Amino acid sequence: xxxxxxxxxxxxxxxxxxxxxxxxxxxxxxxxxxxxxxxxxxxxxxxxxxxxxxxxxxxxxxxxxxxxxxxxxxxxxxxxxxxxxxxxxxxxxxxxxxxxxxxxxxxxxxxxxxxxxxxxxxxxxxxxxxxxxxxxxxxxxxxxxxxxxxxxxxxxxxxxxxxxxxxxxxxxxxxxxxxxxxxxxxxxxxxxxxxxxxxxxxxxxxxxxxxxxxxxxxxxxxxxxxxxxxxxxxxxxxxxxxxxxxxxxxxxxxxxxxxxxxxxxxxxxxxxxxxxxxxxxxxxxxxxxxxxxxxxxxxxxxxxxxxxxxxxxxxxxxxxxxxxxxxxxxxxxxxxxxxxxxxxxxxxxxxxxxxxxxxxxxxxxxxxxxxxxxxxxxxxxxxxxxxxxxxxxxxxxxxxxxxxxxx
Numbered sequence: 564x565x566x567x568x569x570x571x572x573x574x575x576x577x578x579x580x581x582x583x584x585x586x587x588x589x590x591x592x593x594x595x596x597x598x599x600x601x602x603x604x605x606x607x608x609x610x611x612x613x614x615x616x617x618x619x620x621x622x623x624x625x626x627x628x629x630x631x632x633x634x635x636x637x638x639x640x641x642x643x644x645x646x647x648x649x650x651x652x653x654x655x656x657x658x659x660x661x662x663x664x665x666x667x668x669x670x671x672x673x674x675x676x677x678x679x680x681x682x683x684x685x686x687x688x689x690x691x692x693x694x695x696x697x698x699x700x701x702x703x704x705x706x707x708x709x710x711x712x713x714x715x716x717x718x719x720x721x722x723x724x725x726x727x728x729x730x731x732x733x734x735x736x737x738x739x740x741x742x743x744x745x746x747x748x749x750x751x752x753x754x755x756x757x758x759x760x761x762x763x764x765x766x767x768x769x770x771x772x773x774x775x776x777x778x779x780x781x782x783x784x785x786x787x788x789x790x791x792x793x794x795x796x797x798x799x800x801x802x803x804x805x806x807x808x809x810x811x812x813x814x815x816x817x818x819x820x821x822x823x824x825x826x827x828x829x830x831x832x833x834x835x836x837x838x839x840x841x842x843x844x845x846x847x848x849x850x851x852x853x854x855x856x857x858x859x860x861x862x863x864x865x866x867x868x869x870x871x872x873x874x875x876x877x878x879x880x881x882x883x884x885x886x887x888x889x890x891x892x893x894x895x896x897x898x899x900x901x902x903x904x905x906x907x908x909x910x911x912x913x914x915x916x917x918x919x920x921x922x923x924x925x926x927x928x929x930x931x932x933x934x935x936x937x938x939x940x941x942x943x944x945x946x947x948x949x950x951x952x953x954x955x956x957x958x959x960x961x962x963x964x965x966x967x968x969x970x
Contacts, residue, residue: 566593566927571750573657574599574648575632576672579608580732581689581705581766582661583628584739589657589746590631591918592927597651597943598632598934602964605636605936622933624731627915628739629933630906635944636937636964639670643962648672650947652681657746659687661738665700674761681759685749687742688763705766709734713770718777721790737769740919797848799855800826803885806867811885814874819844825880829873830861908932937966 571594575586583598583606590596600606606629612622635651638644648670652658658677660667667673674686688694691703692712706729710716716726745762753759771778781787796802800816800823816822820843827835835841840850847854862870867884874882884890891897901921905912906929913932921927940963944954957963 565930566591567922567925568747569593569925571595571657572655573597573659574651574655576658576660576662578606578662579704580624580628580735581738581742582659583608583625584732584736585659585661585687585689585742585746586632586739587628587630588739588743588918588920589659591929592743592920592922593925594657596632597655597939598629598634599639599648599651600634600636600936602636602638602937602961605634609936623915626906626913626933630915631930632934633939633943634934634937634966635940636966637940638962638964639672641960641962643957643960645670647944647947647949647957647963649680651943652677652684654947655681655684656750657685657687659689659742659746661689663700663702664688664690664694674763678759678761683753683757684759685746685753686759686761687746687749688761689738689742690763690765692767693765694763703766705729705732705734705738705770708766709737709770709773713767714774714778715770718774718787718790721792734766734769734773737773738764738766741769794855795851796855797851798844799847799851799858802855802858804858804862806870807863807865808867810867812867812870813883813885815881815883816879819847822879822881823847825877829870829877829880830858832861904929906932935966937964940965 568589571589573586573589573594573596575582575596576599577583577586586596586598598606604610606625608625608628609622611624615624635647637647639648658672660672662672664673668676674688677684677686690699691708692698692701710729710733711726716729720726741764742762745764749760749762777788793802798816798819800814800819803811803813805811814822814826816826823841824833824836827833827841839846841847841854865873871882871884874880886894892903897903901917903914904917906915915929940958941951941954944957944963945951949957954963958965
């Protein structure tokens, strides 16, 4: 089955990651997603191939967010190009974009214009900093709005150290998932009312929501939660430790009173359960530095695998390895959880990360690898009523671009 959105038509005008991520989720869920790209290089995310510096003919970042889509390359700066876009939107259920609002407005593709023209259209918009305020049109990648400005980077910065670097696309994929969820809610509402609406999210809002654990405390108590320091964690049963090979694992005993006895037994010190220094949460917090130092020395005597067997023998001792990317790709539980998907690729398949939602009644599966730039231009133009003669005229005039199909 194609997924729960089978039959839904989406027009995406996304660049880099956030907009294409939203369109990619909808495509995974079964929607027919037509990706509008400009002539030239197309979506600038196609440049990731060169930016990665590899010599293989793959573009994994672009492929992951753009599988199962079709690409049409249109010069929207031309009157005829805009007419093609409007004809696509006339047949669409959803328009999704993360182009800056001012750029959309110059083309007449802003929410207000399209709402008047296509009242049933669900318009999904991802911005950097929101739709209102003096900085509504400020440029932002997720490292700026989601990571830096939201407070996430600062909240992960140890005293005396620079802020940590965000991994690529973290905020973009968060925003894409939120946009896809909002679009589905708006489609449900349209089924009841017949009316579309604008659905928006921003990288800043996504960052603030991601950090809402900390921010809710700061708002309600008037003071922020202290930065975590593994050497002085008040609850040593929720902390990271290194094994004899320097590989880290995390003990996740959030409920100290429940999990501390299991940890004490696992490390060979059941007497610590009654030890006045460690008997209660206040005592463990007051002596955290000493206790963590002792635990560090103990954990350095065995490998992570050896500790794992000991931990798993305790019902109330929960833990997880701190895995590298290579370990995640090889993790059998990640595969069992559906974290990776085989995408049809010519006569074979290509393994890529899956989007994170499954549907038991309407299971989805990817239909194709990411399209070449403008690969489906003629096909899509025919679907909106353009004749072969018109298509050739548009191509000759530079209004549309026809990309080469992959071999």
